[in-house]
Amino acid sequence: MFKTNLKVKLFLIIIIILIPYLSFSHPHIFIDYKANFIFENSSLININIKWIFDQYFSVSVIKNFDSNNNGIIDKNELEVFTKTTYESLGNYNYFIKLFLNNHIINIKKINNFKVIIESKDLIIYQFSIPCDIKASDEIKTVTLCFEDPTYFVALSTSEKNVSIKNDNSIEITNTYVKDKYEQTIKFKKGN
Secondary structure, rough: HHHHHHHHHHHHHHHHHHHHHHHHOOOOEEEEEEEEEEOOOOOOEEEEEEEEEEEEHEEEEEEEHHOOOOOOOOOOHHHHHHHHHHHHHHHHHHHHHHHHEEEEOOOOOOOOEEEEEEEOOOOEEEEEEEEEEOOOOOOOOEEEEEEOOOOOEEEEHHHEEEEEEOOOEEEEEEEEHHHOOEEEEEEEEOO
């Protein structure tokens, strides 16, 4: 009897010790993103975002939202999916952190949210982050970070997926930090 209780206790202790190691989060969804910083009239007015989801997630979602089981997402199914997704992303701050001069900017809304399904097996989200950050004689620094605190979603990009549209009214310096998937834009009024 004593040996059995000891074995059970030992087993429980081992399980309790191992649970934290077994429960580490890891991504289930992989997104490759693109960002386009839009400057007009000496201001950063928008950051246009494009997320391209991995094929496994895309196929799974298409299957789940295909309510009539015809193998494609039709217009009504796409509207339901878009509405559900838009509302859900707001709960996670759109997986975005935006900073102005190292101070966080709360993203209250996104504009032009659109879901695109390409080749029947690839989901793409497109949206814009409205900004109204005017250039001045002092350098302003805007940093865009994508992250998921739950580690359920992995967002990544490359330097070539970040672009700037400038009407030449400002001077811009662009820095991409690969390991952090972080984009920093420094700008001031042009000469």
